[in-house]
Amino acid sequence: MANYMELLAFGDSGWGDELAHGVLVTVTLALATLPLGLLIGFLIAVAKNSSEPLLRKAANVYTTIFRGLPELLTLFLIYYGGQMAMSALWRLLFGRAFEVNSYLAGMIALALMFSSYASEVFLSAFKGITVGQYEGAYALGLSRFRTMLLIIVPQLVRLALPGLSNLWLILLKDTSLVSVIGLTDLLRNTNIAVGVTKQAFFFFFVACSLYLVMSIISSVGLRRISAWAERGQGRR
Template identity: 35%
Template sequence: MDATLHLLSLTSPGWGGVLLGGLVASLQVAFGGYLLGLLIGTGGAAGKLWGGPILRDLLEVYTTVVRGVPELVLILILYYAGTDAVNQLMALAGLPSVDISGLAAGIFVIGVVQGAYSTEVLRGAILSIPPGQIEAARAYGMSPLLALRRVTLPAMLPFALPGLSNLWLIATKDTALLAVVGFAELTLVTRQAAGTTKAYMTFFLAAGVLYLGITLVSNLVIRAIEKRALRGMTRPGGAA
């Protein structure tokens, strides 16, 4: 027990501080990628529902490819090919190449993957809204953007929350895949600590506990958000 506590101590030569640093990096990527995915998903859902045929076809290709290709393969493609594409565009513009940080690249990769799933979640939630509510907004003379902000988004939230909650939990776990491209998130630093000390069981169990802690805290926050979003709505059986 003393040896385990020594290895997990927050100060050197313990690795506890390193693990917490990796946890913070994982949460930064997960949160940033999740928000980017929501932005992409909102635009993607609107494009699929109200865009022209070309836009709808392009979005269909995007969501089909992302959902059909393993996420690890997508991460490798987006991480390396995306960085190379940015630098090639910079070269064409006569500008020097840029060194994209691992954090920014990780957020972009997770965001693109999350965006495809968010598109379908939000599209389904919008289709679940009773048509009369949107028609009433139009009858009152609301512009499409105003109707989206005041009617569509609030009305779709209860339908979208279960799917969006799952996507957040998936985002926190997908950050572990970034270890294959050398981003120092929780899984990579755990592997480094275990490889250095040979205490594989200790460090991977510690990482598992940290991931579980993220999930438990997230579930509490999700329940609070769902309770607020569903207030005043009639539940099955007539209870409010």
């Protein structure tokens, strides 16, 4: 037992600081992806909710593609495909190679997946807002943009929150995939620790527990946000 505690010690002898740093990378990656994914997802949902069939179709193609591809494959396509495309472009422009940042590639791939699912959540939230809300806003003379911003979005947040909470938990877990393209997240650092110490079961168990702790903390936070979003709904 003391032996295991030593393995997790901070500093040169133990792996505690490496794992802590990995947790930090995992959390920041998820947090950095979130606004991007939410924004794209929202825009796609607006397109899907439009009365214009062409726009709906274009948005549906997006969802079909990024919901159907395995997460790992999307990541590799972005990473290697981005590498090749950017290298070709860079060689053309500056005459030298280009190194794709694995953090950025991971962020883009995760945002694509997150947004395709988020668009469905937003779309069903849109369906929960009655036409009267739009008509009321237009009758007051609000522009379409202001109607969206002041009337629809505040209600949308409450309706979409349960679905988005789920997606956040999925996103947090999906960040583990970026360890495959070399980003030193929690799982990658665990792998390194296992390579050195050969304590595979122990370290992967610790990594799983850390992911669980992140999920639990997120759930608590999300419950608070949901309570805040439901504050206007009266006592349940």
